[in-house]
Amino acid sequence: MPFQITTQPFGPLPTGSTPLTEYMLEHTETGEFITVIPEFGAILRRLVLRKGDHLFAxxxxxESPQALLADESYASAFLYPFASRIRHGIYQFDGTDYAVKMNEVHRDNAIHGFVHGRPFTVVNEEVTSTHAQLVLRYSYEGDTFGYPFPFVLTVTYQLTQANRLLHGSNPASDRMCALKISYTAQNTGTTRAPAAFGWHPYFTFTEDAERTAEFVDGMTLALPGRTAIVLDDHLIPVSHYPFQPAEVIDLHKRQLDTPFLITPTSLPTDSESFAETILTSGETGARLIVGQQTGEGKLNYLVCYTPPRRDSIAIEPQTANVNAFNNGEGLAVLSPGDTLSGTIWVRLD
Structure with a gap:
């Protein structure tokens, strides 16, 4: 069977002596693989996919346990129970005022929830002839200041044959893989709870271990139809720009830190709607496709961010707008037992 799951120690965090465990989901014939660290927010640390004869990181x-603790960019983080920002860290829900920890102090905001860095548990591993799958779970008891709403967050990583994805107009070879991420957040408390989900990966193209990452200034970004959101100096929404149809933008000297409300595409043979954002390498022509399930309660927002180093770009599917805990835009309100769920995929074309 070409798919397999293995583990290896990643090294201890500076604050403890127990080594982290890194899981590798791999296609042994194509060389494609992903690695995941359950004990640190279930983050995706490596993603290597093939296009033709070339493997791309x-x-x-x-790159190390020390770097995990020092990282302030939320690289590969899952964002829950809120994505992006809460102004002042303060919100009101069902008539009660709450305040969560401000962790973006220079802008006076709380940002990106609190499951990043929390320990997830591996609850299932599965290997078949078409995929390798890892299911991880984090149970929260309601004990973080400002969010007294218990939940269970389950994340499923699947390295799968690319032609098994239902989305995309160019079917891939069965010898190429894709990444599929599914999530389910369940309200396990006894009251209603506000919720929003996001994922915060930084993408680039690196063809082999000897090369540095390609700078985004040589890349293009194909965006779906969207409505860009106007932000103030604290990066909090204040209005919307007019709708823009799908287009390709040149990233040369272009700085992005922009949220979008996106317009989905529907396949004629599929009732499910979705949107895809395409990053194209200027050096190799490889196309990285980031897809997100859209529709009621799904991933209807997208944030694109170019960090100052410009050697990567964050393409972040989200279920809600910035400051959704205050403006309500995309905010999910989960009754006891209700769930928030969706799917994200990454493939090369």
Missing amino acids: LIQAP
């Missing part, structure tokens, strides 16, 4: 994430 496609994601930037910390």
Whole structure:
């Protein structure tokens, strides 16, 4: 069977002596693989996919346990129970005022939830002739200041044959793989709870271990139809720009830190709607496709961010707008037992 799952120690965190465990989901014939660290927010640390004869390392994430703790970029983080920012860290829900920890102090915001860095548990491993799958879970008891709403967050990573994805107009060879991420967040408390989900990967193209990452200034980005959101000096929404149809933009000297409300595409043979964002390498022509499930309660927002180093770009599917805990845009309100769920995929074309 070409797919397999193995583990290896990643090294201890500076604050403890127990080594982290890194899981590798691999296609042994194509050389494609992903690695995941359950004990540190279940982050995706490596993503290597094939296009033709070339393997590309496609994601930037910390390279050591020390770097994990020092990282302030939220590389590969899952963002829950809120994505992006809460102004002042203060919100009101069902008539009660709450305040969460401000962790973006220079802008006076709380940012990106709190499951990043928390320990997830591996609850299932599965290997078949078409995929390798890892299921991870984090149970929260409601004990973080400002969010007294218990939940269970389950994340599923699947390295799968690319032609098994239902989306995309160019079917891939069965000898090429794709990454599929599914999530389910369940309200396990006894009251209603506000919720929003996001993922924060940084993408680039690196063809082999000897090369540095390609700078984004030589890349283009194909965006779906969208409505860009106007932000103030604290990066909090204040209005919207007019709708823009799908287009390709040149990233040369272009700085992005922009949220979008996106317009989905529907396949004629599929009732499910989706959107895809395409990053194209200027050096090789390889196309990295980031897809997200859209529709009611799904991933209807997207944030694109070019960090100052410009050797990667964050393409972040999200379920809600910035400051959704205050403006309500995309915010999910989960009754006891209700779930928030969706799917994200990454493939090369």
